[in-house]
Amino acid sequence: xxxxxxxxxxxxxxxxxxxxxxxxxxxxxxxxxxxxxxxxxxxxxxxxxxxxxxxxxxxxxxxxxxxxxxxxxxxxxxxxxxxxxxxxxxxxxxxxxxxxxxxxxxxxxxxxxxxxxxxxxxxxxxxxxxxxxxxxxxxxxxxxxxxxxxxxxxxxxxxxxxxxxxxxxxxxxxxxxxxxxxxxxxxxxxxxxxxxxxxxxxxxxxxxxxxxxxxxxxxxxxx
Amino acid sequence: xxxxxxxxxxxxxxxxxxxxxxxxxxxxxxxxxxxxxxxxxxxxxxxxxxxxxxxxxxxxxxxxxxxxxxxxxxxxxxxxxxxxxxxxxxxxxxxxxxxxxxxxxxxxxxxxxxxxxxxxxxxxxxxxxxxxxxxxxxxxxxxxxxxxxxxxxxxxxxxxxxxxxxxxxxxxxxxxxxxxxxxxxxxxxxxxxxxxxxxxxxxxxxxxxxxxxxxxxxxxxxxxxxxxxxxxxxxxxxxxxxxxxxxxxxxxxxxxxxxxxxxxxxxxxxxxxxxxxxxxxxxxxxxxxxxxxxxxxxxxxxxxxxxxxxxxxxxxxxxxxxxxxxxxxxxxxxxxxxxxxxxxxxxxxxxxxxxxxxxxxxxxxxxxxxxxxxxxxxxxxxxxxxxxxxxxxxxxxxxxxxxxxxxxxxxxxxxxxxxxxxxxxxxxxxxxxxxxxxxxxxxxxxxxxxxxxxxxxxxxxxxxxxxxxxxxxxxxxx
Ligand code: SF4
Numbered sequence: 001x002x003x004x005x006x007x008x009x010x011x012x013x014x015x016x017x018x019x020x021x022x023x024x025x026x027x028x029x030x031x032x033x034x035x036x037x038x039x040x041x042x043x044x045x046x047x048x049x050x051x052x053x054x055x056x057x058x059x060x061x062x063x064x065x066x067x068x069x070x071x072x073x074x075x076x077x078x079x080x081x082x083x084x085x086x087x088x089x090x091x092x093x094x095x096x097x098x099x100x101x102x103x104x105x106x107x108x109x110x111x112x113x114x115x116x117x118x119x120x121x122x123x124x125x126x127x128x129x130x131x132x133x134x135x136x137x138x139x140x141x142x143x144x145x146x147x148x149x150x151x152x153x154x155x156x157x158x159x160x161x162x163x164x165x166x167x168x169x170x171x172x173x174x175x176x177x178x179x180x181x182x183x184x185x186x187x188x189x190x191x192x193x194x195x196x197x198x199x200x201x202x203x204x205x206x207x208x209x210x211x212x213x214x215x216x217x218x219x220x221x222x223x
Numbered sequence: 224x225x226x227x228x229x230x231x232x233x234x235x236x237x238x239x240x241x242x243x244x245x246x247x248x249x250x251x252x253x254x255x256x257x258x259x260x261x262x263x264x265x266x267x268x269x270x271x272x273x274x275x276x277x278x279x280x281x282x283x284x285x286x287x288x289x290x291x292x293x294x295x296x297x298x299x300x301x302x303x304x305x306x307x308x309x310x311x312x313x314x315x316x317x318x319x320x321x322x323x324x325x326x327x328x329x330x331x332x333x334x335x336x337x338x339x340x341x342x343x344x345x346x347x348x349x350x351x352x353x354x355x356x357x358x359x360x361x362x363x364x365x366x367x368x369x370x371x372x373x374x375x376x377x378x379x380x381x382x383x384x385x386x387x388x389x390x391x392x393x394x395x396x397x398x399x400x401x402x403x404x405x406x407x408x409x410x411x412x413x414x415x416x417x418x419x420x421x422x423x424x425x426x427x428x429x430x431x432x433x434x435x436x437x438x439x440x441x442x443x444x445x446x447x448x449x450x451x452x453x454x455x456x457x458x459x460x461x462x463x464x465x466x467x468x469x470x471x472x473x474x475x476x477x478x479x480x481x482x483x484x485x486x487x488x489x490x491x492x493x494x495x496x497x498x499x500x501x502x503x504x505x506x507x508x509x510x511x512x513x514x515x516x517x518x519x520x521x522x523x524x525x526x527x528x529x530x531x532x533x534x535x536x537x538x539x540x541x542x543x544x545x546x547x548x549x550x551x552x553x554x555x556x557x558x559x560x561x562x563x564x565x566x567x568x569x570x571x572x573x574x575x576x577x578x579x580x581x582x583x584x585x586x587x588x589x590x591x592x593x594x595x596x597x598x599x600x601x602x603x604x605x606x607x608x609x610x611x612x613x614x615x616x617x618x619x620x621x622x623x624x625x626x627x628x629x630x631x632x633x634x635x636x637x638x639x640x641x642x643x644x645x646x647x648x649x650x651x652x653x654x655x656x657x658x659x660x661x662x663x664x665x666x667x668x669x670x671x672x673x674x675x676x677x678x679x680x681x682x683x684x685x686x687x688x689x690x691x692x693x694x695x696x697x698x699x700x701x
Contacts, residue, residue, distance in 0.1 A: 003309075009311060013523050014290045016532070018289070024277055024280040025276070026477070119420075133491075135490075136480075144506075148506065148507040149509050154451075175473060184438075187499070187509060189497065192491045194493070199378060202256050202381075205405050205408075
């Protein structure tokens with residue numbers, strides 16, 4: 001059925017003579033530019049406006065900063081994906097003591113009772129980011145086998161590590177400069193804040209399905 | 224849904240909606256908010272002009288190459304491990320979805336927001352076949368609980384206020400107490416739905432843009448329910464109308480920007496989700512199987528007409544309804560079509576027939592607001608006029624469904640008389656003289672203009688015709 005449908009649909013479409021379009025002029029997107037040092041403050045300002053939280057740290061100090069944040073906020077479990085360089089740094093920071101507990105997302109979601117733990121027990125999920133977007137605010141995430149998709153979605157708090165020097169002017173620029181079109185990952189995401197809805201009387205409510213809080217841990221250059 | 228020719232459904236539904244002050248207040252408040260948020264986003268008129276031009280050009284280019292791009296999209300998806308199915312009708316699409324679900328033994332489905340699934344009446348169909356299909360977008364969840372359809376394409380529960388929602392959740396959800404606190408109401412839904420995401424055998428979503436170049440399905444959302452529906456269950460089925468394809472990945476950012484800014488006045492949504500593959504071998508989560516169902520449902524027919532094909536540029540932002548004076552007053556349900564407001568006025572008559580949905584073609588004051596705000600430059604008012612013509616006097620060779628079945632007899636008689644009088648000078652003068660000389664005898668309420676004169680005074684011709692005035696002013700004839 002589907003094959004016949006395919007042929008008939010394509011045949012009907014091919015028979016039509018659509019109008020030829022105007023040239024697509026991307027100048028309006030290309031001219032959105034900010035000085036390198038202005039991008040991070042702009043991203044932070046825009047993301048805070050949609051309830052993202054920021055924790056600024058140095059390259060050397062961010063793992064401990066996260067650990068302190070968890071302790072202060074009373075969050076007792078952090079799920080992370082082992083295998084990345086950032087994960088190695090986290091593990092090192094946890095070498096002295098086990099609280100709050102650091103849980104590795106190191107097996108398929110179906111294994112044992114990982115899915116249930118993910119939905120019920122885990123307080124926070126940690127991911128790295130690929131960069132950010134100055135124009136609108138927002139983080140770029142490419143989940144990988146090391147950093148699975150649900151890390152940034154299911155736990156009530158998402159902690160995202162951002163290098164403040166990796167911020168592009170626009171989404172358009174990011175995908176062009178990095179050549180996304182020649183190798184899209186299974187899943188790529190932009191995330192600008194915690195989950196929210198305005199479906200009841202246009203009033204914003206945060207934490208409807210995904211994380212209730214998004215903490216951006218921004219690595220600032222030491223100087 | 225079969226529709227009676229010459230139906231007055233809209234007029235009847237609109238009259239009852241107009242008598243509901245609560246409903247009108249809900250819409251007025253919401254539309255005012257959306258209008259001002261959008262205006263703030265496009266404060267720079269030059270940027271708006273250029274971005275709208277770019278968005279229009281991208282969508283027009285995608286349509287100009289539609290069959291080729293769909294084939295390319297299919298090829299890419301297959302290469303990426305996404306299976307593709309084609310459906311000519313909503314019945315076919317429903318059957319395809321059911322077959323996929325059965326092949327995976329899936330009986331519990333969570334759904335992200337999808338207007339195509341509303342076209343299909345998918346929830347009812349699945350329920351009839353023993354599959355639980357639960358809406359997970361908060362607005363969609365609320366109206367599903369109440370057995371309703373969306374009244375707005377972006378904000379489906381916009382017609383309800385918090386008291387109504389509080390009563391509904393209090394009654395329908397076990398263990399939920401009555402509360403008007405919006406955070407608490409949201410929390411109640413979160414508790415129910417997280418359990419459902421956890422248990423679901425499959426997730427169903429719509430598609431905002433499908434990229435032919437890379438085979439990527441893009442989803443725009445704020446809540447995270449779309450990501451939950453597409454990442455947590457082992458099977459993901461994405462539903463798209465065949466017009467949703469764009470050529471290149473770089474076409475996406477400008478359209479995404481136009482969409483979120485026009486729809487809700489946000490410069491970016493919380494999540495932009497780009498899906499290119501099912502879970503790969505090394506990955507630890509994500510769906511093991513992903514399907515893309517491409518639905519026609521009358522779109523290829525719309526595509527046949529070079530002017531009306533512009534209807535298919537739509538990116539479903541809802542700005543045209545937010546700015547429509549008719550929609551704001553009567554709300555979305557009065558249209559009795561999946562897509563309400565101006566986009567519905569040009570879409571439903573083309574899919575269901577211009578005669579059958581002549582009520583919608585007429586439901587416009589042609590104020591032009593929709594055409595102005597449409598971020599992809601669809602000339603909605605012109606298309607409404609074109610469809611009115613197609614209903615009354617179709618162009619020769621018209622491909623419009625139901626062409627020539629919509630004009631009323633009175634209307635066509637009036638136009639015939641008008642045409643005749645303009646061809647015969649004697650008749651024209653006679654009519655002019657009759658109207659001017661007998662003007663005092665025109666009654667206050669005219670039966671032929673009953674609707675018009677019920678709220679306005681009857682138009683009264685001048686004492687002398689323009690010809691007479693011109694002559695007496697010494698303007699030379701001819
Ligand atoms: S017709 Fe234009 S304004 Fe209306 S929903 Fe579609 S894109 Fe938006």
